[in-house]
Amino acid sequence: MTRPNFDAARMLGHYRTMSRIRAFEEAAEAGQKSGEVRGAVHLSIGQEAIASGVCVNLAAADYIVSTHRGHGHSIAKGADVGAMMAELYGKAGGTCRGKGGSMHIADFTIGMLGANGVVGAGIPIAAGAAHAVKLRGGGEVVVCFFGDGAMNRGPFLEGLNWARIYDLPILFVCEDNGFAATTRTRSLSGGRGPDARAESLGIPAMEIDGNDVQLVDETASGLLSAIRAGGGPRFLLCRTYRLKGHTAHDTAPYRPASEVEERRRHDPILKCREALLLHGVPAAELERVEAEAKAEVGSAVETARRMPWPDQSIAWEDVQDVGAAQWR
Numbered sequence: 660m661t662r663p664n665f666d667a668a669r670m671l672g673h674y675r676t677m678s679r680i681r682a683f684e685e686a687a688e689a690g691q692k693s694g695e696v697r698g699a700v701h702l703s704i705g706q707e708a709i710a711s712g713v714c715v716n717l718a719a720a721d722y723i724v725s726t727h728r729g730h731g732h733s734i735a736k737g738a739d740v741g742a743m744m745a746e747l748y749g750k751a752g753g754t755c756r757g758k759g760g761s762m763h764i765a766d767f768t769i770g771m772l773g774a775n776g777v778v779g780a781g782i783p784i785a786a787g788a789a790h791a792v793k794l795r796g797g798g799e800v801v802v803c804f805f806g807d808g809a810m811n812r813g814p815f816l817e818g819l820n821w822a823r824i825y826d827l828p829i830l831f832v833c834e835d836n837g838f839a840a841t842t843r844t845r846s847l848s849g850g851r852g853p854d855a856r857a858e859s860l861g862i863p864a865m866e867i868d869g870n871d872v873q874l875v876d877e878t879a880s881g882l883l884s885a886i887r888a889g890g891g892p893r894f895l896l897c898r899t900y901r902l903k904g905h906t907a908h909d910t911a912p913y914r915p916a917s918e919v920e921e922r923r924r925h926d927p928i929l930k931c932r933e934a935l936l937l938h939g940v941p942a943a944e945l946e947r948v949e950a951e952a953k954a955e956v957g958s959a960v961e962t963a964r965r966m967p968w969p970d971q972s973i974a975w976e977d978v979q980d981v982g983a984a985q986w987r
């Protein structure tokens with residue numbers, strides 16, 4: 660069925676962004692399996708529509724705060740794929756000079772305030788950034804991405820409450836993929852879910868299909884307009900599914916293969932592709948976009964492989980100096 664307000668150029672943009680994220684993560688997974696990419700790698704394969712649909716509504720000056728599953732958020736916000744791949748390879752030209760790896764990518768030049776290996780830890784950071792925007796009288800907004808597992812951590816309550824009482828310009832985006840690592844989140848969560856918890860604190864909340872990129876885009880656009888108009892925080896719960904394991908090494912034996920197969924039919928890239936074809940965009944155009952994404956990532960991998968390791972002399976740079984001399 661054709662859809663109202665379908666903007667083929669904008670949807671093709673989403674197809675490009677999501678294809679670039681997918682290509683990046685497939686290469687990251689291959690790099691992890693070959694041993695070239697070290698440290699934990701969490702893939703957002705199957706969840707790309709949330710990053711693309713939200714970030715397309717952000718300006719360069721706006722901010723995002725991400726999670727341990729953050730490649731998609733960074734790419735959608737405009738991070739350089741070559742530098743990100745070099746970061747995963749631990750090389751000198753990486754986003755964080757090869758010292759952070761997958762879970763610690765930060766790029767302040769594009770308003771990406773950091774991925775974070777600690778579940779829920781990004782929420783107060785995002786609230787702090789939004790408070791700084793407010794104190795400075797700026798017009799920027801902050802988007803805080805986190806998973807459904809984060810709703811059971813203290814920072815969720817603290818960050819949302821702070822955002823509400825100070826009426827901060829922040830959009831909380833909960834990527835509900837149903838799992839917290841290897842456990843179904845609903846089996847360890849009381850109450851009616853993260854949106855109900857947000858509403859109990861006075862933050863207007865919405866729940867949508869996070870695999871429908873047009874819907875994510877339209878909904879985020881409305882919520883961000885309200886925030887920019889001074890309406891205070893908003894909460895967006897996006898239902899999605901993690902098509903890969905918790906980490907790139909996890910084969911996810913704790914869920915039936917039939918469930919994954921069923922959910923594969925709701926792959927956001929597939930859904931976007933079907934919508935574009937239905938609205939007359941030629942298949943050749945989509946194949947060209949996919950090929951470009953793969954070529955960009957392929958060349959990022961080749962460059963990362965050839966790059967030098969960071970020099971030992973920079974090991975203590977970029978490290979908060981709280982008594983570091985004593986440790987050395």
Ligand SMILES: Cc1ncc(C[n+]2csc(CCOP(=O)(O)OP(=O)(O)O)c2C)c(N)n1
Binds near residue numbers: 838
């Ligand atoms: C404070 C804290 N507790 C536990 C962990 C271990 N851990 C890493 S990811 C994860 C699951 C998080 O689930 P969710 O927030 O839903 O994000 P998802 O992995 O599903 O994207 C856990 C428990 C951690 N990193 N930090």
